[in-house]
Amino acid sequence: xxxxxxxxxxxxxxxxxxxxxxxxxxxxxxxxxxxxxxxxxxxxxxxxxxxxxxxxxxxxxxxxxxxxxxxxxxxxxxxxxxxxxxxxxxxxxxxxxxxxxxxxxxxxxxxxxxxxxxxxxxxxxxxxxxxxxxxxxxxxxxxxxxxxxxxxxxxxxxxxxxxxxxxxxxxxxxxxxxxxxxxxxxxxxxxxxxxxxxxxxxxxxxxxxxxxxxxxxxxxxxxxxxxxxxxxxxxxxxxxxxxxxxxxxxxxxxxxxxxxxxxxxxxxxxxxxxxxxxxxxxxxxxxxxxxxxxxxxxxxxxxxxxxxxxxxxxxxxxxxxxxxxxxxxxxxxxxxxxxxxxxxxxxxxxxxxxxxxxxxxxxxxxxxxxxxxxxxxxxxxxxxxxxxxxxxxxxxxxxxxxxxxxxxxxxxxxxxxxxxxxxxxxxxxxxxxxxxxxxxxxxxxxxxxxxxxxxxxxxxxxxxxxxxxxxxxxxxxxxxxxxxxxxxxxxxxxxxxxxxxxxxxxxxxxxxxxxxxxxxxxxxxxxxxxxxxxxxxxxxxxxxxxxxxxxxxxxxxxxxxxxxxxxxxxxxxxxxxxxxxxxxxxxxxxxxxxxxxxxxxxxxxxxxxxxxxxxxxxxxxxxxxxxxxxxxxxxxxxxxxxxxxxxxxxxxxxxxxxxxxxxxxxxxxxxxxxxxxxxxxxxxxxxxxxxxxxxxxxxxxxxxxxxxxxxxxxxxxxxxxxxxxxxxxxxxxxxxxxxxxxxxxxxxxxxx
Numbered sequence: 001x002x003x004x005x006x007x008x009x010x011x012x013x014x015x016x017x018x019x020x021x022x023x024x025x026x027x028x029x030x031x032x033x034x035x036x037x038x039x040x041x042x043x044x045x046x047x048x049x050x051x052x053x054x055x056x057x058x059x060x061x062x063x064x065x066x067x068x069x070x071x072x073x074x075x076x077x078x079x080x081x082x083x084x085x086x087x088x089x090x091x092x093x094x095x096x097x098x099x100x101x102x103x104x105x106x107x108x109x110x111x112x113x114x115x116x117x118x119x120x121x122x123x124x125x126x127x128x129x130x131x132x133x134x135x136x137x138x139x140x141x142x143x144x145x146x147x148x149x150x151x152x153x154x155x156x157x158x159x160x161x162x163x164x165x166x167x168x169x170x171x172x173x174x175x176x177x178x179x180x181x182x183x184x185x186x187x188x189x190x191x192x193x194x195x196x197x198x199x200x201x202x203x204x205x206x207x208x209x210x211x212x213x214x215x216x217x218x219x220x221x222x223x224x225x226x227x228x229x230x231x232x233x234x235x236x237x238x239x240x241x242x243x244x245x246x247x248x249x250x251x252x253x254x255x256x257x258x259x260x261x262x263x264x265x266x267x268x269x270x271x272x273x274x275x276x277x278x279x280x281x282x283x284x285x286x287x288x289x290x291x292x293x294x295x296x297x298x299x300x301x302x303x304x305x306x307x308x309x310x311x312x313x314x315x316x317x318x319x320x321x322x323x324x325x326x327x328x329x330x331x332x333x334x335x336x337x338x339x340x341x342x343x344x345x346x347x348x349x350x351x352x353x354x355x356x357x358x359x360x361x362x363x364x365x366x367x368x369x370x371x372x373x374x375x376x377x378x379x380x381x382x383x384x385x386x387x388x389x390x391x392x393x394x395x396x397x398x399x400x401x402x403x404x405x406x407x408x409x410x411x412x413x414x415x416x417x418x419x420x421x422x423x424x425x426x427x428x429x430x431x432x433x434x435x436x437x438x439x440x441x442x443x444x445x446x447x448x449x450x451x452x453x454x455x456x457x458x459x460x461x462x463x464x465x466x467x468x469x470x471x472x473x474x475x476x477x478x479x480x481x482x483x484x485x486x487x488x489x490x491x492x493x494x495x496x497x498x499x500x501x502x503x504x505x506x507x508x509x510x511x512x513x514x515x516x517x518x519x520x521x522x523x524x525x526x527x528x529x530x531x532x533x534x535x536x537x538x539x540x541x542x543x544x545x546x547x548x549x550x551x552x553x554x555x556x557x558x559x560x561x562x563x564x565x566x567x568x569x570x571x572x573x574x575x576x577x578x579x580x581x582x583x584x585x586x587x588x589x590x591x592x593x594x595x596x597x598x599x600x601x602x603x604x605x606x607x608x609x610x611x612x613x614x615x616x617x618x619x620x621x622x623x624x625x626x627x628x629x630x631x632x633x634x635x636x637x638x639x640x641x642x643x644x645x646x647x648x649x650x651x652x653x654x655x656x657x658x659x660x661x662x663x664x665x666x667x668x669x670x671x672x673x674x675x676x677x678x679x680x681x682x683x684x685x686x687x688x689x690x691x692x693x694x695x696x697x698x699x700x701x702x703x704x705x706x707x708x709x710x711x712x713x714x715x716x717x718x719x720x721x722x723x724x725x726x727x728x729x730x731x732x733x734x735x736x737x738x739x740x741x742x743x744x745x746x747x748x749x750x751x752x
């Protein structure tokens with residue numbers, strides 16, 4: 001009966017104690033299930049959150065790798081008989097200004113009939129050549145003059161309706177050839193001293209016309225014009241010209257395939273500086289032009305080749321023309337060129353109607369737009385770099401809508417050496433912003449990766465020996481009472497905010513180290529020597545004297561020894577500086593080693609960030625060492641091994657998986673550190689292994705530049721790419737560390 005009653009549902013027939021036990025088991029089971037599912041859900045939520053962050057970062061950076069796109073818009077047919085020479089559009093891409101042989105044509109791009117602009121300054125002359133200049137167009141006339149024309153669009157709102165009104169203003173013409181011969185090839189630049197006109201007036205002669213305007217204090221303006229002649233000699237006939245906006249150099253492309261540079265450093269006596277062959281086959285130079293900023297010269301020839309050049313200085317200080325990039329060639333002679341007014345992009349066209357979009361910094365051709373077969377006679381990049389307009393010999397105005405938000409980004413510009421404007425050779429450079437509109441963005445992540453690894457290396461160089469040796473001593477030799485006091489104290493160090501450590505490192509530690517650097521560098525030698533000397537003296541004392549200090553409390557005696565060693569090292573360092581380093585170690589570093597001492601440098605970061613990393617490595621390593629089974633240590637001691645032999649040959653190998661994990665956790669902490677490296681370094685993105693120079697880490701760079709980066713811009717997305725690299729770096733290191741840890745655990749499992 002009792003057996004049957006005990007098996008009834010609900011526990012009928014059970015004693016009260018048995019029923020209470022059954023309820024407790026049910027509650028315990030439900031609690032275990034809830035806890036299991038809660039912990040599992042929490043873990044999945046954490047993983048999902050991390051993956052979500054990863055996908056958000058990757059999603060922001062992803063547009064950097066998307067290619068440029070272009071969409072052809074309906075062509076505009078110009079009036080019959082029009083001979084277009086050049087074109088320019090307004091920033092809204094609603095009005096085009098087309099230079100023709102008869103003058104200037106105003107062409108509405110959104111519908112409407114073209115109309116001729118009123119240019120009385122033509123005075124009956126026809127237009128023989130034209131090119132785009134700052135603010136408008138310049139027209140070369142059949143009577144030897146060059147007419148600068150400013151083009152603009154005024155926006156008005158009559159009756160609340162938006163209306164664009166094109167405006168054309170002609171300046172005073174410049175005389176290119178007093179003999180009145182037609183101007184076929186010319187270049188015009190607005191220099192600080194005034195307009196500078198270069199024109200080919202003879203087969204091998206270039207005329208320079210300089211206009212200097214002086215305004216007196218009472219408001220009067222005087223205009224002084226001077227003319228100089230430059231001879232090409234045997235270099236060939238002038239086929240293309242270019243003048244930079246500083247008026248420092250005049251370039252002439254010749255029919256012999258050479259670029260001739262005239263140096264105007266002394267404006268009163270310009271001279272032939274050099275003649276450089278562009279290509280080996282002698283194809284005539286058909287085009288010369290400058291990118292935004294007038295630093296990089298674009299050269300096109302009759303064979304369709306396009307290259308970029310810049311004037312650089314060699315080691316002796318001599319200026320010379322150097323080739324930077326060769327671009328994908330055209331299939332016909334290069335006929336048109338237009339730079340972007342926002343970046344280092346440009347567009348080139350050829351005699352077959354083909355149009356290509358390129359970027360000067362990367363050396364890449366971004367778009368290849370086929371033409372209708374007629375030669376392109378003029379092309380322009382829209383002011384916002386979002387469109388292209390071109391006119392061809394068939395009397396059509398062609399248009400493309402361009403989508404190319406990040407042309408300055410490529411794998412080479414992000415991770416390779418790039419030859420930037422003003423540099424003597426290709427280099428790794430991070431300089432995201434500048435003071436001028438024509439600034440060339442330099443977005444190499446290599447200096448940031450290098451700086452991240454450099455700061456991590458020096459911090460671990462300080463932290464790992466101290467933390468591991470301290471953990472080994474604490475776990476194996478320290479008295480339990482002293483350990484109970486010391487270990488929590490070190491763990492509390494991890495709670496110090498990194499901003500506080502960075503503040504202390506930048507404002508106190510950096511100037512202190514600058515005064516005592518030789519002594520600080522001697523501490524790793526002096527302190528161990530003094531410590532071993534103190535240990536030797538301690539062991540020489542009678543045993544009765546040594547028993548005064550309980551076993552495991554010897555550390556208390558070593559603290560003053562270490563402090564005295566630090567003071568002694570600083571004193572010795574001061575003497576060494578005075579006797580051997582000429583009294584100033586910084587001057588000696590520069591003269592003897594070629595190294596400069598920056599106050600906020602890698603040494604400061606190594607100490608400050610090492611202080612932040614020590615508690616993490618110490619805690620994990622000490623727990624691993626303390627977790628080694630006591631039987632292993634007891635067996636080793638029973639077999640006659642000393643305590644040091646047991647610690648180094650038995651305990652340390654057994655705890656090696658945990659110790660390795662501790663070092664890797666410290667590595668991850670150092671890699672991701674932001675505030676210490678931000679405040680304790682000069683944040684200079686240079687690639688220098690010197691202990692006395694600063695650096696810029698990826699994390700600090702993100703913190704510094706992200707608040708000011710325009711959302712959706714190239715810099716904004718590159719910073720997210722840096723965050724993605726930082727995420728990937730820590731993931732790879734942690735994965736490799738886990739694999740090594742498992743291998744070490746498998747190897748030393750026999751000891752457990």
